[in-house]
Amino acid sequence: MVESVLRATLLGLQLGMTLALIAAGLTLIFGMLDVINFAHGALYMLGAYFGTVIAGQFGSFWLALLLAPLMVGLVGAAIEILSLRPLYDRNPLYHILLTFGIAIMIQGAIIQIWGAQSRQIPIPDLLSGTVAVGPVNYPVYWLFVLGVSTVLIGIVWLAIERSDLGILMQASAHDTEMVSALGIDVSKVFTGVFVFGAILAGIAGVLLGGSRSVHPGMGFGIIIEAFIIVVIGGLGSFRGAVYAALLIGLVTAYGALIAPTLTELFLFIMMAIVLMAKPSGLFGATEAA
Amino acid sequence: MKSVVEFFDRSQASPTGNELLSGQGRLAVLVSIVVLALFAPIANAYEPFWLNMLVRMMIFALLALSLDFIFGYAGLLSFGHAAMFGAGGYAAAMLITDVTANALIVLPIAMVVGAVVAGIIGWFSVRAHGIYFAMLTLAFAQMFYVIAFTDLPATVLGLESFTGGDNGLFGIQRYETFGVDFTSTLLYFYLTLATVALSFVALLRLSNSPFGRVLQGIRENEERIQFLGYNVQRYKVLGFALSGAFAGLAGGLYVPFQSVSHPGLLHWMISGELVVMLLLGGLGTLWGPMLGAGLVIFLEEQLAGFASWEIILGGIFVVVVIFAPQGLAGAITSVRNDPKNVVTNAKRAIRNYVDKVRK
Numbered sequence: 001m002v003e004s005v006l007r008a009t010l011l012g013l014q015l016g017m018t019l020a021l022i023a024a025g026l027t028l029i030f031g032m033l034d035v036i037n038f039a040h041g042a043l044y045m046l047g048a049y050f051g052t053v054i055a056g057q058f059g060s061f062w063l064a065l066l067l068a069p070l071m072v073g074l075v076g077a078a079i080e081i082l083s084l085r086p087l088y089d090r091n092p093l094y095h096i097l098l099t100f101g102i103a104i105m106i107q108g109a110i111i112q113i114w115g116a117q118s119r120q121i122p123i124p125d126l127l128s129g130t131v132a133v134g135p136v137n138y139p140v141y142w143l144f145v146l147g148v149s150t151v152l153i154g155i156v157w158l159a160i161e162r163s164d165l166g167i168l169m170q171a172s173a174h175d176t177e178m179v180s181a182l183g184i185d186v187s188k189v190f191t192g193v194f195v196f197g198a199i200l201a202g203i204a205g206v207l208l209g210g211s212r213s214v215h216p217g218m219g220f221g222i223i224i225e226a227f228i229i230v231v232i233g234g235l236g237s238f239r240g241a242v243y244a245a246l247l248i249g250l251v252t253a254y255g256a257l258i259a260p261t262l263t264e265l266f267l268f269i270m271m272a273i274v275l276m277a278k279p280s281g282l283f284g285a286t287e288a289a
Numbered sequence: 290m291k292s293v294v295e296f297f298d299r300s301q302a303s304p305t306g307n308e309l310l311s312g313q314g315r316l317a318v319l320v321s322i323v324v325l326a327l328f329a330p331i332a333n334a335y336e337p338f339w340l341n342m343l344v345r346m347m348i349f350a351l352l353a354l355s356l357d358f359i360f361g362y363a364g365l366l367s368f369g370h371a372a373m374f375g376a377g378g379y380a381a382a383m384l385i386t387d388v389t390a391n392a393l394i395v396l397p398i399a400m401v402v403g404a405v406v407a408g409i410i411g412w413f414s415v416r417a418h419g420i421y422f423a424m425l426t427l428a429f430a431q432m433f434y435v436i437a438f439t440d441l442p443a444t445v446l447g448l449e450s451f452t453g454g455d456n457g458l459f460g461i462q463r464y465e466t467f468g469v470d471f472t473s474t475l476l477y478f479y480l481t482l483a484t485v486a487l488s489f490v491a492l493l494r495l496s497n498s499p500f501g502r503v504l505q506g507i508r509e510n511e512e513r514i515q516f517l518g519y520n521v522q523r524y525k526v527l528g529f530a531l532s533g534a535f536a537g538l539a540g541g542l543y544v545p546f547q548s549v550s551h552p553g554l555l556h557w558m559i560s561g562e563l564v565v566m567l568l569l570g571g572l573g574t575l576w577g578p579m580l581g582a583g584l585v586i587f588l589e590e591q592l593a594g595f596a597s598w599e600i601i602l603g604g605i606f607v608v609v610v611i612f613a614p615q616g617l618a619g620a621i622t623s624v625r626n627d628p629k630n631v632v633t634n635a636k637r638a639i640r641n642y643v644d645k646v647r648k
Contacts, residue, residue, distance in 0.1 A: 036420070038561075083607060086645035092420075093366070094610050097568045100561060101606030108599025187648055224431070224557065231424050265435040272428045276413060279421040 007136050008253040014142050016249025017149035021204040022222060023229040023241040024156060025197025031236030032173040032193045034092055035084060038099040041223030042106035043198045047072045047205025048214040049110055051121045061124045061210070069202030076198025080191050088190075103219060111216050118215035121206065145207045152203065153242055160238055169193060173236075228271045234284025244282065318576075322486050326479070333475045340474050344481050346586045348543045350579035351485045353566045355535035358492050360564075361573030362501060363528050364508030366423040368560050369410060369430025370536050373403040375437065375555030377537025378544035382458040385545060392464035392471070392480065396541045403537015404530045406433070411529030415522050427557055434555040457551030461544055481542055488535055493575060495531065504528050569609055571618025580617050612638050 026040050050068035055061050079102060087094055127144050130137040160166040172179045172189045180186045212218075229248050233240025248267060255263030274281060325343070332339040356370050377399035384395045414425040436442070442451040452458070464471040464480065471477045495501050503524055506514045515521045544550040553559070562585065570581020588605065592598030612635075613620050624631055 081646060083611060085648065086611060086642050090614065093568065094614055097565060098607055098610045100565060101603045101610065103603070104599050105603030105607070108597055108601075108603060112597045112600065220558070224427075227424070228428075231421075235420070261439040262435075262441075265432055265439070265441075268428045268432045268435065272413065272425060272432075275421055275425050275428065276416055279417040 003135050004257060005254075006134060007138065008257050009250070010133065010136070010138055010146070011142070012250035012253030013246065014146040014149070014249070015252060016246035017146055017153060018204050018208055019222075019225060019229060019249055020153050020242045020245035021149055021200045021207075022226045023233070023245050024153065024238055025200040026226050027230045027233065027236055027238060027241040028160075028169075029194055029197045030230065031238070032169060033084070033088070033190055035095045035099070035194075036092065037197070038096060038223065039079065039102040039106065040099075040197070040201055040226060041219035041221070042103040043072050043076060043219075044201040044205040044222055045110065045214075045216070045219035046075060046106060047202030048121070048209035048218065049114055049205075050202070051206035051209045052114075052119050052214055055121050061121065061127075064121060065203070065206050068206050069199045072202030072205070073195045073199040076195045077191060079198075080194035084194070085187065085190075103223075107216055107219055114216075116216055118213040120213055121209040123210045127210075139211075141210055145211065148207060149204075152200070156200070157238065157242070225267075228267055230281075231271055232274045232281055234281025237281065237283040240281055240283030318489070322482065325482055329475060329478050329482075333478075337474060340478055342586065342590050344474065344478050344546055345543075346583040347481050347485045348539050348546070349563075349566065349582040349586055351488055351542070352536055352539040353563060353570065353578035353582040354485075354489060354492055354575060355532045355539065356563055357567055357573060357575055357578040358496060358535070359504075359528050359532035360567065361575070361578075362496055362508065363504040363525060365415075365525060365529065366420075366564070367426045367529070367532070368423045368557065368564065369426035369428075370532075370563055371555050371557060371559035372410060372430035372433040373407050373533040373536035374540040374543070374559065375433065375550075375552070376406040377403040377540030378550045378554050379437065379452060379458070379540075380537070381541040381544045382461045382550035385461055385464075386458065390462055390465045390545075392466045395464065396484070396538060399537045399541025400534040401537070403540065404534035407533020407536070408526060408530040411526040411533070415525040415529070427560070430555065430560060431557055434552055434557070437555055438552040452552070453550075455552060457549055457553075459549040459551075461548045461550060463545045463548075477546060481546075484538065484542060488538060489575070489579075492535065496575065500524075500528075565606060569606065569616050571616030574618040577616055577618025584617065611642060 022040065022044055025043075026037060029035055029037050029040070047068050050071045051064040054064040054067050058064075083098055083102065084095065087098060123141050127141045129140055131140050131143065132138075133143075160169065168179070168184065169189060169192075172184070172186050176186050179189075225248065229244045230241055232247070233242070233244030251266065251270070252263055255266060278284075325347075329340060329343070332343065352370065352374055355373075356367060359365050359367060380402040381395050381399045384398060389395065410426055410429040413429065414422050417425050437452040437457075438455050440450060440452045440454040443449065443454075462472070463477055469476070471480050496504075503514060503519055506517075506519075507521055507524060511521055514524075540554065543554070563582075566581040566585050567578045568581070569584065570579065571577025585602075588602055589598070592601050609616065615623075623634065627634070
């Protein structure tokens with residue numbers, strides 16, 4: 001009993017931290033750009049596929065972890081500059097439709113290039129096998145994923161709260177006109193935020209690509225989970241996204257112990273309760289409307 | 290962030306529906322129905338596959354129409370219309386298997402089921418506004434999906450099977466009403482055409498009734514409508530339930546035609562695709578979304594042969610969003626009103642795009 005609870009806790013934390021990487025990008029893009037990015041799951045998937053290719057070509061997981069997210073960042077830059085930039089002054093509905101279309105395109109391109117069968121990123125020997133955590137034998141790779149995601153989330157948190165760049169990002173989101181009048185190229189800041197979110201999603205893709213299967217349906221599979229997290233945490237709130245991601249990760253892991261089939265239902269019920277009680281989410285600003 | 294909420298509350302399109310009530314509009318609608326009715330036997334004789342596709346196009350046109358009524362007019366973006374579509378479908382499947390295959394009994398019940406499900410989802414969701422409303426409808430619709438997928442009612446009630454779990458309910462026969470057997474695709478086509486045409490007229494009337502005007506008023510300025518003494522929440526729930534009734538009707542037509550009711554009907558991808566159909570066709574025009582639905586079904590069908598059909602379909606969405614935000618309806622209206630300047634307008638749109646990208 002104690003063992004399965006401990007195992008579930010570790011698994012939940014790991015799942016939560018990786019989900020936080022995806023949700024953080026989603027919520028940052030929403031908070032700064034006002035864009036609900038349906039293509040975020042597709043970027044995560046792209047990270048995993050780039051990871052399989054690089055790890056397969058060069059036989060190095062570490063190179064994949066380094067390069068694949070950067071490549072996803074490049075794709076993100078192309079998406080932001082070529083398609084989102086002309087649409088900022090439009091109804092956000094069009095952002096949803098646009099990113100939905102892009103997600104479909106990326107999924108189609110992946111099936112076209114790599115086929116529909118599922119793959120996996122080979123993990124290095126250093127990270128394979130299990131290690132004893134108290135009474136539980138736990139896979140080393142999963143601990144590694146937990147560690148890397150936690151450190152990354154910590155760095156991003158500090159960067160947003162403390163660095164000049166983070167403050168510039170917050171200011172651009174708060175008052176675009178004012179920042180622009182101060183001589184700062186706001187559209188570059190926007191591109192930067194989108195690329196940053198894409199890179200985080202790409203990292204999550206490589207990390208989870210080592211433990212889960214990589215297949216063309218994974219993008220749309222994760223996007224709803226990420227949305228639930230962002231909505232529960234509060235749209236646009238980074239802190240909220242991280243806490244909510246941990247919450248969802250743990251609920252999923254414990255739920256698998258108690259009633260596996262109903263876990264998903266429970267996630268939606270949680271989201272509905274939060275939305276009805278406090279529509280702006282647990283950490284969001286109070287509802288504008 | 291505030292702007293998003295406001296944008297969602299007051300969508301920019303300005304639907305009137307009046308162009309359809311004008312003499313020319315009525316003629317266009319009538320001509321389309323007659324052309325469809327005459328085209329069907331020809332299609333049936335030469336390529337039955339086309340007839341099959343036409344039926345599915347019309348059913349999705351009805352579904353898109355139902356969403357346009359609540360989204361285009363009342364400004365409520367439902368991201369969960371699949372729930373009502375699927376609920377109507379499951380209701381029809383169960384009734385046909387266990388009770389009767391009479392369309393005049395089953396279809397109205399599918400409508401009632403759609404309205405009830407929409408009423409429940411709406412009653413909870415109208416507490417939130419804009420994008421939060423959309424997320425709530427999504428959450429509730431996905432709950433229905435999970436319930437159908439895991440066959441929760443069977444577990445709770447101790448039955449062997451209720452929704453059939455992830456397999457769904459299959460082997461559903463088509464309607465048979467007072468001796469008329471709709472098993473042939475041609476007859477099913479006429480049943481669908483008649484149902485969709487009647488629903489279209491009903492929703493067009495409803496949109497331009499005092500009730501529809503209040504819904505439009507809510508979209509434009511909710512507070513003012515409230516101050517005028519209308520119970521805004523009640524109007525929203527009622528409008529949502531009405532929309533759900535027609536979504537349920539679409540489900541009731543779809544399931545016997547495909548002979549299977551499965552959880553995929555309730556999945557959010559259907560809701561997402563539906564929103565795409567609406568925007569592609571032209572929000573708030575009633576006829577545009579129907580056209581958009583037809584086009585999406587047509588493209589999916591035609592491009593399925595290519596390995597990369599998703600790339601093309603996604604690409605079309607992206608291009609339409611960037612260059613023709615009013616959708617097909619907007620493009621058609623602009624060409625009709627100003628046929629000489631089509632090239633100039635297109636050039637201007639492209640120049641505009643390049644300028645904004647370079648910014």
